[in-house]
Amino acid sequence: MLRSDARDNRDRTLEAARELFADLGLAVTMRDIARKAGVGPATVYRRFPTKQHLVVEVFTDEMRVCRAIVDDACADPDPWRGFRTVVEELTALNVENRAFVEVFLAGGADVEMLADHRADLVRELAGLAARAQAVGALRRDFVIDDLVLVLLAARALSSARSADPAAAARRLAALAIDAFRTSDVNGALPPAPRLTTIVQQL
Known part of the structure; x- marks a missing residue:
């Protein structure tokens, strides 16, 4: 059981980390986080021995939200509707938190402890996409890297000088969904970039 002052320091550290990672x-460094939390670096390291431990603590909740979005979409009996929901909600989540894509993508020592969570999410998304393709709604040449590409593009919206980044995210998601939809006028896409090592392992 943590003493009340130790618990307060831990809570302030986590809140500061969430805000800095999101922005x-x-x-950001551990010293940046300590400074924003109003505690000494030693206090931060006492609770979180490495930055990786702090990242995992902060983003466990984010990954839980992400998983709920993906699970709900996969449970939708209409796979195309579920896929659209994923694009819309993950794009919105990404705009709210600039570090989301960094955590979602494989690689980087700071987030490797979340690798299993990421791999599970990507497998679920790949299954959902396959079902949407099977019913003829999602274009046949879609790959999961295309969704990551949209998330990377949305990431810039959080730092853009937009009065309403959430509205911009909705617009981007709508444009992406329209591009992902099967159409008689779909042109051939260039080769897909490999943006996440998870995709290469599936």
């Missing part, structure tokens, strides 16, 4: 991504 600036994972590049």
